[in-house]
Amino acid sequence: MHKMYSIEDARRLARRRLPRMIFEFLDGGADDESTLRSNLEAFDKVTLNPRVMVDVSKRDQATTILGDHVSLPVLLAPTGLNRLFWRDGELxxxxxxxxxxxxxMVSTASSCSIEEVAGAATGVLWFQLYMWRDRELIALLVDRAQKAGCHVMCVSVDVPIMGKRPRDLRNGMTVPPRLGFWNLLDALRRHGWVRDYLTGQEIIPRNLLGIAQFDNAVSMSAYINKKLINPGATWDNIRWIRELWKGPLAVKGIITAEDALRAVDCGVNGIVVSNHGGRTLDGLPATLDVLPEIVRAVDGRAEVFMDGGIRYGTDVIKAIALGARACLIGRPYLWGLAADGEAGVARVLEIFREEIDRTLAQLGRSKLSDVDSSAVRSRIE
Ligand SMILES: Cc1cc2nc3c(=O)[nH]c(=O)nc-3n(C[C@H](O)[C@H](O)[C@H](O)COP(=O)(O)O)c2cc1C
Incomplete structure (x- = not known):
């Protein structure tokens, strides 16, 4: 294992192992990437408020998320096509x-099917659903997710059409990825990745195999826009899924209090405050900045989670202090995956666990329920 002491280390190692086209697909955001930067900067504007001389000899960061026990308040956000980063990807x-x-949370666009992931998993899985055009396809995926044992259905509502990611366009990123001359030249320096790419399974969204056509490489967002995503979807579709899915339902991609209330009215149990890690619409507010108003509006009628820019244990604690029940990470675990496969993801989660534990101790709080708004100072503008 390479030296990985921080999430930034994981990113550095991922950059070293991946061809540029793949690293930039992982790392990048929409347009000018200002949403992506805002997510990160928001954490610097919130400072912590410690209590000293408190007995913190016993500490506990376990909690429950929509009824499921987790040993740390960090969940793995849905991300597509994990085989791009490591041979056995989502497994x-x-x-x-x-x-x-x-x-x-297994993405609809995962590169191993939900059944394959469920076969490898020992822990709790959620399924993330996109609002496809075809209701029969949605019903089929919902049924498969249920049979695979997923506990929660999480509908991503923030992609009426795909974002524009200039780095992917410039690099000629396609699904499945095709190594043109320049990409090949760059990839040749990344032996480990190229070996996996050449000998591994074709990297496509396997949940859609036999449903969608993948005969040739097309620009990824063009494909999704044209064939899959439903820009006509409304809250009626969420109400329909509410009837279809018997377990807890969450929506991901809420960044206003008004939309959070609409979601609650549709009977959702969980709200993920998210701007898709800055990969869809540029110019959105940082998720940490809108979290408190959403928590206030929801007022306990649903559990509120957040993602976007979580890179340190202190970030997780700040989000919890501002009302999140837990945080999701996207890029951090993918960097770990790209750096060292399962061991890399494990290491990333361990880094978060250690940092959260240390932060609790140094803040004078022994468990997550002690982390309330008194744990942060007002923001520095
Ligand atoms: C490579 C990549 C693929 C993603 N794919 C999906 C997806 O298929 N479905 C989804 O709801 N969100 C997807 N996301 C967004 C994440 O679920 C999450 O909202 C975001 O990564 C959180 O921000 P962070 O990367 O700063 O932690 C993806 C993000 C990345 C980086």
Whole structure:
């Protein structure tokens, strides 16, 4: 294992192992990437408020998320096509998540099918659903997720059409990825990745195999826009899924109090405050900045989670202090995956666990329920 002491180390190692086209797909955001930067900067504007001389000899960061026990308040956000980053992709992620005692949200666009992931998983899985055009396809995926044992259905509502990611366009990123001349030249320096790419399974969204056509490489967002995503979807579709899915339902991609209330009215149990890690619409507010008003509006009628820019244990604690029940991470675990497969994901989760534990101790709080708004100072503008 390479030296990985911080999430930034994981990113550095991922950059070293991945061809540029793949690293930039992982790392990048929409347009000018200002949403992506805002997510990160928001954490610097909130400072912590410690209490000293408190008995913190026993500490506990376990909690429950929509009824499921987790050993740390960090969940793995849904991300597509994990085989781009490591040979066995989502299977490696699922193993690491189960061992760490946390939840993996399997993306509709996963490169291993939901059944394959469920076969490798030892922990709790959620399924993330996109609002496809075809209701029969949605019903089929919902049924498969249920049979695979997923506990929660999480509908991503923030992609009426795909974002524009200039780095992917410039690099000629396609699904499945095709190594043109320049990409090949760059990839040749990344032996480990190229070996996996050449000998591994074709990297496509396997849940859609036999449903969608993948005969040739097309620009990824063009494909999704044209064939899959439903820009006509409304809250009626969420109400329909509410009837279809018997377990807890969450929506991901809420960043206003008004939309959070609409979601609650549709009977959702969980709200993920998210701007898709800055990968869809540029110019959105940082998720940490809108979290408190959403928590206030929801007023306990649903559990509120957040993602976007979580890179340190202190970030997780700040989000919890501002009302989140737990945080999701996207890029951090993918960097771990790209750096060292299952061990890399495990290490990333371990880094978060250690940092959260240390932060609790140094803040004078022994458990997550002690982390309320008194744990942060007012923001520095
Ligand atoms: C490579 C990549 C693929 C993603 N794929 C999906 C997806 O298929 N479905 C989804 O709801 N969100 C997807 N996301 C967004 C994440 O679920 C999450 O909202 C975001 O990564 C959180 O921000 P962070 O990366 O700063 O932690 C993806 C993010 C990345 C980086």
């Amino acid at each position: 490696a992620v699922a193993r690491a998540a189960g061992k760490a005692g946390t939840i993996l």
